[in-house]
Amino acid sequence: MTHLSPPLPHPDFTAAREILFARTDYATNAAAPPIFQTSLFSFDTYEDMAAVFAGEPRLVYSRGDNPTVMEFESLTAALEGAEAGRAFSSGMAAIAAVVMAFVQAGDRVVTVRNVYGDAFKLFEKLLVPLGVRFDYIDGTDPEAVAAALPGARLLYLENPTTLTFEEQDLSALTALARQHGVITAIDNSWATPLYQQPVRHGVDLVIHAASKYLGGYSDTVAGVVVGRKELIDRINGLTYPYLGAKLSPFEAFLLTRGLRSLPLRMPLHMAGGLEIAARLAAHDDVEQVFHPGLRPGGANRSLTGFGGVFSFEVSPAIDVPRFANALRHIRLGVSWGGPESLLVPLKVAVPATPSTVPNPFSRFGISPRLIRLAVGLEPVESLWEDLSTALTAARI
Numbered sequence: 001m002t003h004l005s006p007p008l009p010h011p012d013f014t015a016a017r018e019i020l021f022a023r024t025d026y027a028t029n030a031a032a033p034p035i036f037q038t039s040l041f042s043f044d045t046y047e048d049m050a051a052v053f054a055g056e057p058r059l060v061y062s063r064g065d066n067p068t069v070m071e072f073e074s075l076t077a078a079l080e081g082a083e084a085g086r087a088f089s090s091g092m093a094a095i096a097a098v099v100m101a102f103v104q105a106g107d108r109v110v111t112v113r114n115v116y117g118d119a120f121k122l123f124e125k126l127l128v129p130l131g132v133r134f135d136y137i138d139g140t141d142p143e144a145v146a147a148a149l150p151g152a153r154l155l156y157l158e159n160p161t162t163l164t165f166e167e168q169d170l171s172a173l174t175a176l177a178r179q180h181g182v183i184t185a186i187d188n189s190w191a192t193p194l195y196q197q198p199v200r201h202g203v204d205l206v207i208h209a210a211s212k213y214l215g216g217y218s219d220t221v222a223g224v225v226v227g228r229k230e231l232i233d234r235i236n237g238l239t240y241p242y243l244g245a246k247l248s249p250f251e252a253f254l255l256t257r258g259l260r261s262l263p264l265r266m267p268l269h270m271a272g273g274l275e276i277a278a279r280l281a282a283h284d285d286v287e288q289v290f291h292p293g294l295r296p297g298g299a300n301r302s303l304t305g306f307g308g309v310f311s312f313e314v315s316p317a318i319d320v321p322r323f324a325n326a327l328r329h330i331r332l333g334v335s336w337g338g339p340e341s342l343l344v345p346l347k348v349a350v351p352a353t354p355s356t357v358p359n360p361f362s363r364f365g366i367s368p369r370l371i372r373l374a375v376g377l378e379p380v381e382s383l384w385e386d387l388s389t390a391l392t393a394a395r396i
């Protein structure tokens, strides 16, 4: 079995639990946050209303602030060690709101190759036609990043990256970005604030697809961004109100509820993911496993633990569709972060004929034999039996 290095401490998440389980003072001493299912908040007097229009902060309309949503925003910001946060109706809405708040026509964004597929499509289909340029770099190579940064407006990161799970040296990259006056943003959905706090490594804005681990139960699509107040204020003044992709109070309630079990769920996702990844790495029909936990971490590693999502490439001896259809426990499905294990064979996403739209799956040499697995909360032995039986059944 592959050896995991370095050995990771088993954290008890004291700081996160202080935040998540602090004594609250909700209305009527409710233990759970009340759901303010209202579109608007009215004013007592003309003068009250005038004060708001003169700039006094107050609840007005739920496309702006809503107390149930604010509860989720402030918990997430606190978990990330950030000053402020803003929630959105999806992870993609959060990504779009961040990028579009900081770039204009003529600006250039530097981003990691193998960035999340729909972020890539946002960049290429919507923002390139508006005159924004994107450079896709190997984030594991600080020299390549240093060469791309001069003149750029935004450095958009993932750590690890999507599908290939490449790890970057966040502190080194943010130091370079600061030298060149470039704002940094990262999608931290995979590691969660429990296993990586990018703000502590100099990242300006931290984004989550809260649909994944933060929510944790596969029942909500949502996004959130946290960071310095000044930067969140810019988003609040530009993209948040006018793109209009606000989060609903009920979904914010579900997310706050989900956050409270994050410290219980993540160690199971992490341990299950590492165990299955190591067993796959030792399997004859598996050529490569892409999981940061199976690689030695550098001295500057910012990950203090691992999400349960990784990928592996099966050998040509495996018929991928037959493998997928032979699974009895693990489901085929997109998304991840909930209790159920989910598998995506990349073969289904790679178009048979070259398309005119840039395709993230063919661009960076990703094999059609690559398979992404999101390890849920089921017993590892059930998952392993399912995978090993399906691999045997799929041998050509």
Ligand SMILES: *Cc1c(COP(=O)(O)O)cnc(C)c1O
Pocket: 089, 090, 091, 092, 093, 116, 118, 162, 187, 189, 190, 208, 209, 210, 211, 212, 221, 222, 223, 335
């Ligand atoms: C799912 C996902 C997103 C997008 O989130 P949605 O809520 O589906 O819009 C962004 N980044 C990563 C890494 C994701 O897995």
